[in-house]
Amino acid sequence: MLANPAHGWPVWGHDTAVASLRRELAAGRVGHAYLIAGPDGVGKEAFAQAFALALHCQAHPDGDPSAPCGTCLACRKIARGVHPDVQTFSLASQAARAEKQGTKNTSLTIETVREVSATAALRPMEGRWRVLIIEDAETLQDVAQEALLKTLEEPPGSVVLLLLSDDADLLLPTIRSRCRALDLRPLSRASVTAALEAAGVPPDRATEVAALAGGLPGWARRAADDPKLIQRRQEAFERAVAWIGGSSYDRLVAAVRLGDTFTKRRLEVFAELEALLGVWRDALLLHAALPHYLTYRGNAERLSELAREWGMNDLHRAVCAVQTCIADLEANVRPRLALEAMVLQWPTFRLDRT
Ligand SMILES: [Zn+2]
Structure with a gap:
């Protein structure tokens, strides 16, 4: 376990969230429910584990709880x-647990929440707190969330509940309002590189993986050992380039199609948009002769083609359009409208391929 010298917890980045939580713990303020939210791979599990360590440690350095x-x-x-x-x-x-029943396992069920509540009612065995970590909280079915509310409304005194969610907006407002919110945001590329190197990944490989990681150290750690993750990111790159490379008509069709799946595939749609953002941003960086900062470094040649096609202002407008679209979707603008508005802002090819 490697403590980060910046803040003393074995967590990479997230300095602000760690610092504010540490201030509360040092002052003896421990809440009963926390909602730790941030994209998949940002480091929520590591953060929750560090929190549990701070609560249960028996030999706090300098007596700092x-x-x-x-x-x-x-x-x-x-x-x-x-x-x-x-x-x-x-x-x-x-x-x-449910293996024998052979049921589909895409959401946390009410049975699991009942198990959480039953465990919450038990007194801690070795420490002062009973720390219950619920990962994948965004998949809690509505009935399961309502059942969880009961525990959140009257938590046993020794319980600390940590809800981990890729997307806090997928939880009922009544759940969110009872939790202390801790938002974990993607890290800088330098922090991800440092985290990989600290984990023993050779520097060249660390630089390459960190470039693709989009600020997600958990993803980077997995990808450093698993080429399939790199391959999936490359496929997302291909889809983004194909979308950008289409005629104005094809671009609109793709926008409408993706918009119509948003309700069911919210997180996937955001991932597609992140890939698009990466491609447009890379084209802009190449135009500005800043190849060092590329996300899709291995695809520099194809990105250069895009960079040559348009001017700096065009590329900048496209980057802004994708960012606006992401913000609009987060603000619950109608998905189809948000995506259509985005592609209409993109520069067209000199010879439109319609
Ligand atoms: Zn300890």
Whole structure:
């Protein structure tokens, strides 16, 4: 377990969130429910684990209750996932339990929430707190969320509930309002590179993976060991380039099609838009002769073609259009409208391919 010298927790980046939580813990303020939100791979699990370490550590350095030592028995048990007062509920743990029933496992069910509530009612065995971590909280079915509300409304005194969600907006407002919100945002590329190198990834490989990681250290750590993740990102790049490379008509059709799937595939649509943003931004960077900052470094030649096609203002407008679209979708603008407005802002090819 490697403490980050910037803030003392074994978490990469997220300095602001760690600092504000550490201030509260140092002042003895421990809430009963936290909503840790941020995109997949941003480091929510590591953050939740560090929080549990701080709560259970038996040898706080300098007597600071917000600092975990990382070496006492409690810290070691948490790091190994065997501390009896720290439990994780997730789609994976639910699947492991429900295997015999052969049911589909795409959302957290009311049975899982009942298990959370039953565990919450037990007194802690070794420490002062019972830390219950609910991963994949964005998949909680509505009835499951309503059941969870009961625990959130009258939490047993020793319970600390950590809800981890890729998208906080998918939770009921009544759930959100009862949790202290901690938003984890993507890190700088330099922080992701540093995190990879600290984990033993060779510098060249770290630079290459961090460039593709979009600020997500968890994704980067997985991708450094798993070429399939890199391949999936390359496929997203291909789809984005094909969309941009289409005629005005094809671009609109693609926008409408994607808009119509938004309700069901919200997170996937945001991922497609992030890929688009990366391509337009890379074209802009190449135009500005800043190849060092490219996201899709391995595709520099094809990006140069796009960069040559348009001027700086055109490319900048396209980048802004994608950013506006993402903000509009987050603000619940009608998806089709948001996506159509975006493609209409993109520069067209000198010879429109209609
Ligand atoms: Zn400790």
